[in-house]
Amino acid sequence: MSIHFTDTDPTRRARASAGPLGLAALTALRAPSLFNTQPWRWDLHDDVADLRADLDRQLVATDPDSRLLIVSCGTALHHALVALAAAGHTVEVRRLPDPSQPTLLARLVLTGRRAPTPMDLRLVQAIAVRRSDRRPFTAIPVPGESVEALRDAAERHGAHLQFLRDEQVVELTVAGQHASDAEFTDPAYRAELGAWTHRPPHAADGVPADAAVATVPRRVVVRDFAPAGDAALPPGTGTDAGTRYGLLFTDTDAPADWLAAGEAMSAVLLAAVCAGLAASPMSDITEVPAVREDLRRRILAGLGWPVLALRFGTVERPGTVPRSPRRDPGQEPS
Numbered sequence: 001m002s003i004h005f006t007d008t009d010p011t012r013r014a015r016a017s018a019g020p021l022g023l024a025a026l027t028a029l030r031a032p033s034l035f036n037t038q039p040w041r042w043d044l045h046d047d048v049a050d051l052r053a054d055l056d057r058q059l060v061a062t063d064p065d066s067r068l069l070i071v072s073c074g075t076a077l078h079h080a081l082v083a084l085a086a087a088g089h090t091v092e093v094r095r096l097p098d099p100s101q102p103t104l105l106a107r108l109v110l111t112g113r114r115a116p117t118p119m120d121l122r123l124v125q126a127i128a129v130r131r132s133d134r135r136p137f138t139a140i141p142v143p144g145e146s147v148e149a150l151r152d153a154a155e156r157h158g159a160h161l162q163f164l165r166d167e168q169v170v171e172l173t174v175a176g177q178h179a180s181d182a183e184f185t186d187p188a189y190r191a192e193l194g195a196w197t198h199r200p201p202h203a204a205d206g207v208p209a210d211a212a213v214a215t216v217p218r219r220v221v222v223r224d225f226a227p228a229g230d231a232a233l234p235p236g237t238g239t240d241a242g243t244r245y246g247l248l249f250t251d252t253d254a255p256a257d258w259l260a261a262g263e264a265m266s267a268v269l270l271a272a273v274c275a276g277l278a279a280s281p282m283s284d285i286t287e288v289p290a291v292r293e294d295l296r297r298r299i300l301a302g303l304g305w306p307v308l309a310l311r312f313g314t315v316e317r318p319g320t321v322p323r324s325p326r327r328d329p330g331q332e333p334s
């Protein structure tokens with residue numbers, strides 16, 4: 001991600017970086033993204049911020065349609081909007097405002113002030129503590145009211161979160177295994193995973209070994225970010241016995257849906273923090289077209305488009321997943 005200042009006048013440029021939109025773009029740095037690619041940039045100018053997809057950061061083997069890249073940009077958009085609301089700003093958002101510029105995903109225009117609600121303040125605090133937690137969760141069940149809150153968070157942003165019944169978790173188990181087998185037998189995937197799990201420290205992106213968990217027995221496999229065996233996060237004794245799995249999906253399958261799905265994903269993950277739940281995304285099940293199609297038919301009866309799965313639960317030692325790195329906001333697009 002880079003915060004790119006379009007204004008050539010140094011004084012106005014400095015004002016933009018310190019202004020509400022610059023601060024929102026900084027907060028949005030904490031948004032989750034596929035392989036921690038942070039594939040967006042902000043162009044700030046006075047009271048306007050443009051969110052652009054950075055296609056140079058696309059994972060061409062894992063995400064050839066840039067669907068998950070746009071989902072990742074949607075999480076950054078939602079994080080920025082949460083930051084603005086918490087700082088007392090109202091904003092008009094135009095999504096995909098210019099068909100001739102498909103990488104221009106959203107234009108934010110400041111419109112005024114209003115007092116933040118207690119929920120606005122909780123959500124912005126949740127940004128600071130949220131992590132992708134890949135450890136197996138405990139047997140403690142996820143409360144029904146939390147399930148409702150997570151589902152509502154997705155609906156409010158134009159996507160759906162379907163929680164899986166036990167027999168559907170079996171479908172997810174099969175899907176996860178198939179996706180993992182298909183991806184690990186693809187040299188291009190292995191090369192991409194290797195590159196994004198062994199980034200030089202100055203890159204400040206990618207998934208470090210201390211956010212990866214060794215492969216342990218569990219109901220549904222999670223992506224192995226350390227196939228060479230160097231995962232550094234202790235898995236604990238959980239087995240995912242109480243874990244709830246939700247399939248995030250959209251009604252149609254176009255860039256506008258992927259952007260909405262990213263906003264919904266961010267809203268769901270922040271709602272999970274507020275509910276005291278650990279969570280992590282699983283997108284490998286939609287990266288292999290045949291596996292995605294199978295899930296679409298078996299779980300959604302062909303009535304929607306799976307974006308990714310999310311797992312929710314509790315951990316023995318909350319708050320112990322290290323922060324994964326984020327890029328320097330001044331960095332130019334790579």
Ligand SMILES: Cc1cc2nc3c(=O)[nH]c(=O)nc-3n(C[C@H](O)[C@H](O)[C@H](O)COP(=O)(O)O)c2cc1C
Nearest residue numbers: 032033034035036068131132223281282283284324
């Ligand atoms: C679109 C998308 C897909 C993701 N897919 C996976 C996944 O398949 N497995 C996983 O463990 N994490 C997945 N993640 C989480 C990212 O790896 C994570 O957000 C990133 O490494 C930054 O870490 P953080 O979430 O702890 O800040 C995904 C995130 C996004 C936004």
